[in-house]
Amino acid sequence: MTKVLMKGNEAVAEAAIRSGCRLYFAYPITPQSELIEYMAKMMPKVGGTFLQAESEVAAINMVYGAAGAGRRVMTSSSSPGISLKMEGISYIAGAQLPAVIINVQRGGPGLGDIQPGQSDYFQAVKGGGHGDYHLIVLAPSSVQEFADMAGEAFDLADKYRTAVMILADGMLGQMMEPVEFKPAKTAEEIEALNSQHHDWCICPNVEGPEHHHHEINSLEIDPSVLEQHVYNLYDNYATIEKNELRYESYNVSDDNEILCVAWGTASRIVKSAINELKVEGKSIGMIRPITVWPFPYQEIDAAIGKNVKKVYVFELNMGQMLDDVKIAVNGKVPVDFWGKVGGIVFTPAEIKTKLEECF
Secondary structure: OOOEEEEHHHHHHHHHHHOOOOEEEEOOOOOOHHHHHHHHHHHHHHOOEEEEOOOHHHHHHHHHHHHHOOOOEEEEEOHHHHHHHHHHHHHHHHOOOOEEEEEEEEOOOOOOOOOEOOOOHHHHHOOOOOOOOOOEEEOOOOHHHHHHHHHHHHHHHHHHOOEEEEEEEHHHHHOEEEEOOOOOOOHHHHHHHHHOOOOOOOOOOOOOOOOOOOOOOOOOOOHHHHHHHHHHHHHHHHHHHHHOOOEEEEOOOOOOOEEEEOOOHHHHHHHHHHHHHHHOOOOEEEEEEOEEEOOOHHHHHHHHOOOOOEEEEEEOOOOOOHHHHHHHHOOOOOEEEEEOOOOOOOOHHHHHHHHHOOO
């Protein structure tokens, strides 16, 4: 297969189309505007529906409706736009609807700026909307991984009847890298995907052998019914935690003196610093959570081993993943943190300096 040089925003859009996405609803916001522009251009060419909604609130409720019809549907936005979608995301979670949500993060809080950041970790993995629920949250570190996660996200959403978020950032959305795409799904394959949810979705709701009147709803007036519903949701989440955990173990060995934890594009910068220090004889490993929910608690614990003296967390925020890492470490060794905010990205040299101070 031929590799194509593409921006991350465009690559994930193309991958979503190839994965059978034929419904896309969104509202423009930087730094993900190329994604919505690409979908506007390409969706009509494949018989899909593109609609620029009047707001982020409208867009996520359109996703709710399309997901209720059992179709592969996607929306995308950036940090403040995702905040506006949060009520609808909670409704989608409560109604157990499969959908894909892409967040190309920017600096925050508030409107922040349009530069890259990792300021939405709390929002994504701690249930930014109301109620008890989780999203599967995938965190890519390259344009290739960003694109690959589009198909994976749709498959996971369908498998578990849940919303899946791809948590990228402005740097990944804007950078260009070579990408190799999987073959596009055929019309027959897409129809099979659309029909897999007929036992619960509202379509087809016409006279015939498959006629039904399924109801899609997240409102349960009876407390005992709602209680059991939430228990059922968490049984599903437990299965996801058991089966769908993903992480990368980089240069992890028994002689590591420091273990780094970083996610997304920040992990690439940390890798560069680790490689430079490795040449100088320093042994440093890294765990990169690929699913930031579910989170690799046990894997971080196991990577500490006998010789790690410190765990160092690096993020483009003020330490939002830090609490999860501390839970994983459980007091075995000290945990340090260093981050950059405001859309400013740290450099390998800065990371290297921080790590050298540990020896």
